[in-house]
């Protein structure tokens with residue numbers, strides 16, 4: 001009898017775990033990330049009524065790097081400001097999208113929840129796990145981390161990456177090594193992407209990762225072919241702008257966010273693709 005109750009508890013806990021991504025509104029990721037178990041349990045969705053739209057004006061794809069105290073680096077954002085920005089998104093009804101939702105919008109014009117935004121975090125810093133992940137989890141926001149598998153062990157561990165994936169963050173490839181791919185041949189670029197794909201498959205169980213982010217946003221005329229050959233369907237750049245229906249999915253523009261982007265500039269960057277330079 002005791003054994004049966006334990007078994008029931010075990011099954012119930014597993015079901016809760018597997019339903020997790022659905023709760024966070026990122027259930028489409030389970031299909032993408034080839035975790036068949038996650039689709040097995042249907043979870044009742046939150047009651048919020050969300051209108052679906054095809055935003056003609058485009059979608060801002062926010063680009064974050066490190067979250068922390070370094071003041072002299074443009075690419076860094078203080079924890080306090082980052083938290084305020086996420087709270088702003090929550091309080092103002094923004095809906096962070098998964099990569100899959102963004103891809104369906106860009107390539108097919110699929111509808112997305114109103115006030116869409118995409119949250120991307122490059123490089124896989126230790127604070128992506130210690131600060132970003134808990135905040136996104138708290139708000140139920142989808143987010144994507146682009147990691148360099150060759151750097152795992154220096155800032156993040158594979159265990160932390162696996163935990164973030166389990167907690168519904170999308171883990172994607174930023175190249176095995178963080179190199180300027182625009183300096184490389186098609187074969188060399190392919191190898192850097194493929195090696196990253198293989199590491200994600202082996203270590204995190206993502207054997208059909210389709211999302212890539214070019215390190216430094218650096219590309220040349222071979223980059224798209226190399227990415228395609230490695231199974232990539234969509235790639236982020238560092239050039240500024242919003243993503244639109246019909247864009248080349250291998251050239252997704254993003255919105256820079258760092259310390260200079262205070263709440264006022266943040267709001268502007270969410271409201272118009274013609275935001276001011278700072």
Ligand SMILES: [Zn+2]
Nearest residue numbers: 122123215216
């Ligand atoms: Zn990077």
